[in-house]
Amino acid sequence: MSISNAILRGVSGAYILQSGYGKLGLPNEAAAGIQGLAATGIPAVADMDSDTFGKFxxxxxxxxxGALLAPFIPSRLAGLGLGAFSTGLLAIYFRNPAMTQDDGIRPSQDGTGLSKDLFLAAIAGALVFAPAKKRKKAKNKSK
Incomplete structure (x- = not known):
């Protein structure tokens, strides 16, 4: 793993891991609030039980x-997971009119926090589309 990939994976992985840890044991009311916001971008989550949604x-x-922080997970695979995650967050941002200004792109005061998830999508793209390392072939030492 290159230093640049380690930095991208380390920072985003630690941030997301801490966020998930903070949501463990989320009260039902708090989970329902997050679920209501999430349903604006991903309507299918509205059908879930709020406690189940919070755990999910x-x-x-x-x-x-954890996948981003684990060095044995290939960067492309970790990037795909991060990409799916950030796509969901950006769907909430773009599909909720309260999150953007009238142009539908620039963040409103309420949308500034979620609009920053664009950086996660950029990190995912960097991990997925980084050039593949060429592996050195082992030289046969035959006598």
Whole structure:
């Protein structure tokens, strides 16, 4: 793993892992609030039980954060997981009119926090589309 990939994976992985850890044992009311916001971007989550949704979010963030931090997970695979995660967050941002200004792109005061998840999507893209390392072939030492 290159230094640049380690930095991208380390920072985003630690952030997401901490976020997931903070959501463990989330009270039902708090989970329902997050679920209501999430349903604006991903309508299918509205059908879930709020307690189940809270656990799903917490464990998903723990899994994605852990995958980013685990050096034995290939960067492209970790990037795909991060990409799926950040796409969901950006769907909430772009599909909720309260998050953007009238142009539908620039963040409103309420949307500034979520709009920053664009950086996660950029990190995912860097991990997925980074040039593949060429492996050195082992030289046969035959006598």
């Amino acid at each position: 979010v917490a464990y998903s963030e723990l899994g994605i954060g």
